[in-house]
Amino acid sequence: MKLVVANWKMHKTRAEAAEYARDLGASIGDGIAGRELVLAPSFTALAQARDTRGRWTIACQNVAAETEGAYTGEVSAVQAREAGCAYAIVGHSERRRLFGEDGALLARKLARCREAGLTPIYCLGETLAERDGGETEAVLSRQVETLDEHPAALPLVVAYEPVWAIGTGRAAEPSDFRTACVGLRRLLAGRSALRVLYGGSVTPENAGPLAAEPSVDGFLVGGASLSAVAFAAIARA
Numbered sequence: 001m002k003l004v005v006a007n008w009k010m011h012k013t014r015a016e017a018a019e020y021a022r023d024l025g026a027s028i029g030d031g032i033a034g035r036e037l038v039l040a041p042s043f044t045a046l047a048q049a050r051d052t053r054g055r056w057t058i059a060c061q062n063v064a065a066e067t068e069g070a071y072t073g074e075v076s077a078v079q080a081r082e083a084g085c086a087y088a089i090v091g092h093s094e095r096r097r098l099f100g101e102d103g104a105l106l107a108r109k110l111a112r113c114r115e116a117g118l119t120p121i122y123c124l125g126e127t128l129a130e131r132d133g134g135e136t137e138a139v140l141s142r143q144v145e146t147l148d149e150h151p152a153a154l155p156l157v158v159a160y161e162p163v164w165a166i167g168t169g170r171a172a173e174p175s176d177f178r179t180a181c182v183g184l185r186r187l188l189a190g191r192s193a194l195r196v197l198y199g200g201s202v203t204p205e206n207a208g209p210l211a212a213e214p215s216v217d218g219f220l221v222g223g224a225s226l227s228a229v230a231f232a233a234i235a236r237a
């Protein structure tokens with residue numbers, strides 16, 4: 001079963017999310033065989049993004065590192081789970097870069113996901129400078145260490161997202177991400193419920209060739225997922 005996740009980032013009002021859900025439902029009918037679809041809207045639109053027919057599930061794009069308390073503006077993993085989330089995106093490069101999230105903080109977020117019963121979609125990937133400097137393997141190994149406390153038997157989704165491919169229109173070639181994804185599987189060997197996704201400028205046009213690459217179990221899609229029709233086309237690819 002391929003997993004295809006739509007990361008809407010800070011886009012869509014509740015009305016737009018409801019319209020998207022209608023469009024996606026119309027586009028996929030009874031669902032797409034062999035595909036698990038997940039929508040990750042803003043917290044405000046979780047209810048509108050849900051599907052009463054269960055053809056897709058919902059994810060949050062972030063959770064608090066704390067369980068509850070005086071953390072103004074935060075949303076806890078328990079609250080996200082109660083709002084219907086099955087998954088939580090943790091460690092997206094935008095959160096690492098723009099909000100200074102580091103391995104120690106992300107390990108706490110992963111712990112909160114476990115306690116709440118949310119499956120993490122843990123994002124990692126190297127920057128262009130790191131890639132050019134031949135540091136990809138070292139960067140990924142370091143980012144994987146954040147998962148050390150995550151029990152091997154629990155479901156885990158890892159999204160390999162080279163930072164230079166996110167939102168740039170420059171998707172990695174399968175030859176670019178094969179080595180990284182195979183390496184990640186080696187680093188995470190022994191985990192019984194591991195899925196490895198690729199993310200970075202996936203579009204309906206390039207999804208077919210990218211999906212043919214056996215080292216990935218699906219995609220995390222940003223920009224192109226903002227159209228229900230495009231997201232459905234990617235999922236079908």
Ligand code: PEP
Pocket residue numbers: 007161165166167168169199200201202220221222223224
């Ligand atoms: C992302 O934000 O996770 C992502 C992959 O974005 P895009 O598809 O726009 O590159």
